[in-house]
Amino acid sequence: MNRLASTTQPAAMPARMFARLPTVMQATGLGRSTIYRLVSKGAFPPPVHLGPRAVAWRWSDLDQWSESRRVDTGSMTGSRAALRVKGGRSTAQADP
Secondary structure (H helix, E strand, O other), X not given: OOHHHHHOOOOOOOOOOEEOXXXXXXXXXXXXXXXXXXXXXXXXXXXXXXXXXXXXXXXXXXXXXXXXXXXXXXXXXXXXXXXXXXXXXXEEOOOO
Protein backbone atom coordinates (compact mmCIF):
# COMPACT_ATOMS: atom_id res chain seq x y z
CA MET A 1 0.00 0.00 0.00
CA ASN A 2 1.23 3.47 -0.85
CA ARG A 3 1.93 5.42 2.37
CA LEU A 4 1.33 8.75 0.63
CA ALA A 5 -2.10 7.69 -0.56
CA SER A 6 -3.12 6.55 2.90
CA THR A 7 -2.06 9.76 4.65
CA THR A 8 -3.57 12.29 2.26
CA GLN A 9 -7.17 13.29 2.12
CA PRO A 10 -9.27 12.20 -0.81
CA ALA A 11 -9.34 14.56 -3.77
CA ALA A 12 -11.81 17.29 -2.97
CA MET A 13 -12.83 20.66 -4.29
CA PRO A 14 -10.12 23.21 -3.51
CA ALA A 15 -10.97 25.68 -0.78
CA ARG A 16 -12.54 28.76 -2.25
CA MET A 17 -10.22 31.56 -1.35
CA PHE A 18 -10.46 34.11 -4.15
CA ALA A 19 -13.10 35.21 -6.63
CA ARG A 20 -12.35 37.07 -9.83
CA LEU A 21 -14.57 39.95 -11.00
CA PRO A 22 -17.03 37.94 -13.15
CA THR A 23 -17.69 35.60 -10.22
CA VAL A 24 -18.11 38.54 -7.82
CA MET A 25 -20.57 40.17 -10.24
CA GLN A 26 -22.58 36.95 -10.51
CA ALA A 27 -22.52 36.28 -6.76
CA THR A 28 -23.61 39.80 -5.77
CA GLY A 29 -25.79 40.82 -8.69
CA LEU A 30 -23.76 44.03 -8.91
CA GLY A 31 -22.18 45.40 -12.06
CA ARG A 32 -18.51 46.18 -12.55
CA SER A 33 -18.86 49.93 -12.18
CA THR A 34 -21.04 49.58 -9.09
CA ILE A 35 -18.53 47.25 -7.43
CA TYR A 36 -15.62 49.63 -8.02
CA ARG A 37 -17.71 52.65 -6.97
CA LEU A 38 -18.62 50.90 -3.71
CA VAL A 39 -14.96 49.92 -3.19
CA SER A 40 -13.92 53.57 -3.59
CA LYS A 41 -16.54 54.61 -1.01
CA GLY A 42 -15.41 51.91 1.42
CA ALA A 43 -18.79 50.18 1.18
CA PHE A 44 -17.51 46.99 -0.51
CA PRO A 45 -14.41 44.91 0.20
CA PRO A 46 -11.38 45.95 -1.84
CA PRO A 47 -9.76 43.43 -4.15
CA VAL A 48 -6.34 41.97 -3.41
CA HIS A 49 -3.55 41.90 -5.97
CA LEU A 50 -2.66 38.41 -7.15
CA GLY A 51 -0.06 39.62 -9.59
CA PRO A 52 0.94 42.68 -11.60
CA ARG A 53 -2.30 42.67 -13.62
CA ALA A 54 -4.61 40.38 -11.66
CA VAL A 55 -6.93 41.16 -8.76
CA ALA A 56 -9.50 39.09 -6.93
CA TRP A 57 -11.69 39.30 -3.85
CA ARG A 58 -11.35 37.12 -0.78
CA TRP A 59 -14.46 34.98 -0.35
CA SER A 60 -14.25 35.60 3.41
CA ASP A 61 -14.53 39.37 2.78
CA LEU A 62 -17.45 38.84 0.40
CA ASP A 63 -19.21 36.59 2.92
CA GLN A 64 -18.79 39.23 5.65
CA TRP A 65 -20.12 41.94 3.33
CA SER A 66 -23.07 39.75 2.41
CA GLU A 67 -23.89 39.05 6.06
CA SER A 68 -23.78 42.78 6.83
CA ARG A 69 -26.34 43.39 4.06
CA ARG A 70 -28.95 41.02 5.50
CA VAL A 71 -32.31 42.59 6.21
CA ASP A 72 -34.17 41.59 9.36
CA THR A 73 -37.57 40.68 7.97
CA GLY A 74 -38.82 39.04 11.17
CA SER A 75 -40.70 42.15 12.31
CA MET A 76 -42.09 43.00 8.86
CA THR A 77 -45.21 41.45 7.39
CA GLY A 78 -46.46 40.67 3.92
CA SER A 79 -44.85 42.36 0.96
CA ARG A 80 -43.44 45.10 3.19
CA ALA A 81 -40.52 42.74 3.66
CA ALA A 82 -39.88 42.47 -0.09
CA LEU A 83 -36.53 43.96 -0.95
CA ARG A 84 -35.05 43.60 -4.39
CA VAL A 85 -31.43 44.28 -5.21
CA LYS A 86 -30.41 44.35 -8.86
CA GLY A 87 -27.53 46.11 -10.52
CA GLY A 88 -26.50 47.77 -7.28
CA ARG A 89 -29.84 49.50 -6.82
CA SER A 90 -32.24 48.42 -4.15
CA THR A 91 -35.93 49.11 -4.12
CA ALA A 92 -38.19 48.29 -1.23
CA GLN A 93 -41.84 47.63 -1.81
CA ALA A 94 -44.18 48.56 1.03
CA ASP A 95 -47.86 47.94 1.57
CA PRO A 96 -49.93 51.13 1.62
